[in-house]
Amino acid sequence: MIRKTIAVLFALALTAANCLAQESLPAIKEDFKPSTLNQPGQEYPQVNSQGYARFRIQAPLADSVRVSLGLGGRGGTILTKGEDGFWTGTTEGPMDEGFHYYNVKIDGGKFNDPGALNFYGSVRWESGIEIPAHDQDFYALKDVPHGKVEQILFPSKSTNTSRRAFVYTPPSYEKDKSKKYPVLYLQHGWGEDETAWSNQGRANLIMDNLIAEGKINPFIIVMTYGMTNEIKWGGIRDFKIDPFQTVLTEELIPYVDANFRTLANRDNRAMAGLSMGGMETRMITLNKPEIFGYYGLLSGGLYSPEDLKDKAKPKLVFLSCGSKERPDGVKKASTDLKAAGYNAVSYISENTAHEFQTWRRSLYQLAPLLFKN
Amino acid sequence: MIRKTIAVLFALALTAANCLAQESLPAIKEDFKPSTLNQPGQEYPQVNSQGYARFRIQAPLADSVRVSLGLGGRGGTILTKGEDGFWTGTTEGPMDEGFHYYNVKIDGGKFNDPGALNFYGSVRWESGIEIPAHDQDFYALKDVPHGKVEQILFPSKSTNTSRRAFVYTPPSYEKDKSKKYPVLYLQHGWGEDETAWSNQGRANLIMDNLIAEGKINPFIIVMTYGMTNEIKWGGIRDFKIDPFQTVLTEELIPYVDANFRTLANRDNRAMAGLSMGGMETRMITLNKPEIFGYYGLLSGGLYSPEDLKDKAKPKLVFLSCGSKERPDGVKKASTDLKAAGYNAVSYISENTAHEFQTWRRSLYQLAPLLFKN
Structure with a gap:
């Protein structure tokens, strides 16, 4: 079953390269603007109102420059050199809404776009670009009370080091010092790390906005590094859950319960994850059903009634994916x-694939369902 | 005076490129190890026990690959291509101890080393490399109680947005909920941002270690973005302190005092900064002597008795720089x-230039002197 899950995850991950919205290509509108994820002051990459992306990279003496984003199977977007030494090019079609990782092949080496901010994915810091989405309001930075994202270093005997996690606390956390909160443990995907959910996922802003609108009961989110095994390409084939399960359940959770004002019981503790983080969520919740009361798999596998039989019953099972993944399986x-007889909810993100827009939307759908005891 | 200060800062910044430790070059020892700032699993760049750095970058079809680190005036380190398509090269001499920014010129374009982590400096995310220092223990990640680094988003009416700051709180902050703390406002240099002091500066680990050894009274550190003006090369020529002074003194400080357990008065509030952050510290403390009781300029200008005359007297003036900068001026x-009649302390970091090792050491020297009321 684990092997099968891994195979499914890899198949899903491969579809991510094919992230253009459609095959019939509209004429390009010349209303390009800098991506919101550019480095300060950088004009490129740019995005237009249709979701086309345009790149411009200086490398006057290079022989070939290619951006990994573009139509699947065509090897991305080939840039062409101008007389000014800048290479430019536009994707062959509109991209899916939301966040995309990419990199730049220059004369056969893999580098990043110097104009774009970097985001950790694929076991490297990749360039990132944001295609404005019709529903971007729910993860926008707004003039509402903001919670904090705290970096903690917690002791881990099993790995003999101090490990890093990020903890989102809601705006009210610092106000009423007697109030205790439920906790969601939220995992990133393969090749990502504990920065993913707040950087590319904007989890803190999604929470701030949901709380400001009164749509959820505020809770804490804890995000840590889930690739406790060796980090190598293909390393997931030998994936064993034990090392991470030990870090999470025997070290991180006790640390969080000791250092934050948590409601430290099963009915106030959730676990969810995307892609490989979903696989981890599935394995750990099935191994330790007494620890978590709410389960969420975002593009990260499924539960069957057989899986859950004869175990402490979850208060909620949330399953999601993009419409360009395998929505029928989720439904x-x-x-x-x-x-x-289980409280199960499925969510399909329309017109997105195995990418962060699916998971931003999934968190937005999941959060109001949590901790409704 | 401002114009003169800026000129000095630029002169200092230019010396930073010349960061090799000496001109008589010892034979290279073949004990190279991956830099501690490499991306996970990456073998290159490497550093040897003498402080030489070796680079290895894949770009099989490139015509030239050059790393910006190396002997000043010689344009960095030129890499040569092997039959396997990897470009390799070693600095012509040992580098100064500590952290260095760098980038890679590939066929005339500026990119980052895909093996190294990125750090924000020079108004771009640069590659970073760490030359192990004889005194690296004071900023090492150790098995001691760790404070937190919290990302806050504070409302700023003057710039019409929510602005980001990072707040270090000491390990004891979550234990005794009645205790209040002094605050150090700590600024980055030109082209850097609010991530610099905890990423490349390791300010949180310096504090954790000092606290664990009982060498300081714990305090809070607040780090925010100081380049409130337009971010352009040469933009500092038109630098006006007013926008940042407003953000700091009218928006950030009141927010921190309202949301953290601070001792909200002059004698428990310090400001310090490196390079341009020192220039800002100098201007703001002289404009607003009633707000800050302790001043620190790290490679960032000087105070004269004339500057301080007829103002509220600072409890401490701390001035520092590297021995390869202008130590005589500081002394x-x-x-x-x-x-x-002022309580002034100077510190010279031996064998370092206008770089972060100077500032890590300066913070280590400054912290025990603060808030000794």
């Missing part, structure tokens, strides 16, 4: 769970 | 201040 699993 | 300014 069917949810239906099967409901038929077996 | 003389400190002597002059002491002669005029």
Whole structure:
């Protein structure tokens, strides 16, 4: 089953390269603006109102410059050199809404776009670009009370080091010092790290906005590094959950319960993850059903009624993916769970693939369902 | 005076490129190890026990690859291509201890080393490399209680946005909920941002270690973005302190005092900064002597007794720089201040230039002197 899950995850990950919105290509509108994820003062990369991306990179003596984003199977976007020594090019079609990782091949080496900010994915800091989405308001930085994202270093005997986690606390956390909060443990995907959910996922802003609108009961989110095994390409084939399960359940959770004002019990503790983080969530919640009361798999596998049989019953099972992934599998699993008497909810992100826009939206859908005891 | 200060800062910044430790070059020892600032799993760049750095970058079809680090005036380190398509090269001499920014010129374009982590400096995310220092223990990640680094988003009416700051709180902050703390406002240099002091500066680890050894009274550190003006090369020529002074003194400080357990008065509030952050510290403390009780300029200008005359007297003036900068100026300014009755302390970081090792050491020297009321 684990092997199968991994195979599915890899298949899903491969579809991510094919992130253009459609194959019939509209004429390009010349209303390009700098991506919101550019480095300060940088004009390129740019994005237009249709979702086309345009790149411009200086390398006057290079022989070839290619951006990894573009139509799947065509090897990305080939840039062409101008007389000024800048290479420019535009994707062959509009891209899906939301965040995309990319990199730049220059004369056969893999580098980043010097105009764009970097985001950790694929076991490297990649360039990132943001295609404005019709629903971007829910993760926008607004003039509302903001929670904090705290970097903590917690002791880990099992790995013999201090490990890093980020902890989101809601705006009210510093006001009423007697109030205790439920906690969501939220995991990144393969090749990412504990920075992913707040950087590319904007989890803190999603929470701030939901709380400001009164749509959720405020809770804490804890995000840590889930690739406790060796970090190598293909290393996931030998994935064993034990090292990370030990870090999470025996070291991080006790540390968080000791250092934050948490409601430290199963009914106030959730675990969710995207892609590989979903696989981890699935394995750990099934191994330790007494620890977590709410489960969320975002493009990260499924539960069957058989999986959950004879275990402490979860208060909620949340399953999601993009419409360009395998939505039928998610819907069917949810239906099967409901038929077996479980509180299961499925969510399909329209017109997105195995990428962060799917997971931003999934968190937005999941958060209001959590901790409704 | 401002114009003169800026000129001095630029002169200092230019010396930073010349960061090799000496001109007589010892034979290279073949004990190279990956830099501690490499991306996960990356073998290059490497550093040997003498402080030489070796680079290895894949770009099989490139015509020229050059790393910006190396002997000043010689344009850095030129890499040569092997049959495997990797370009390799070693600095012509040992580098100064500590952290260095760098980038890679590939066929005339400026990129980053895909093996190294990125750090924001020079108004771009640069590659970073760490030359192990004889005194690296004071900023090492150790098995001691760790404070937190919190990202806050504070409302700023003057710039019409939510602005980001990082706040270090000591390990004891979460224990005794009645205790209040002094605050150091700590500024980065030109082209850097609010991530610099905890990423390349390791300010949180310096504090954790000093506190664990009982060498300081714990305090809070607040780090925010100081380049409130337009971010352009040469923009500092038109530098006006007013926009940042407003953000700091009218927006950030009141926010911190309202949201953290601070001792909200002059004698428990310090300001310090490196390079341009020192220039800002100098201007703001002289404009607003009623707000700050302790001043620190790290490679960032000087105070004269004339500057401080007829103002609320600072409890401490701390001046520092690297021995490869202008140590005589720092020492003389400190002597002059002491002669005029001020509590002035100077510190010279041996064998370092206008770089972060100077500033890590300066913070380590400054912290025990603060808030000794």
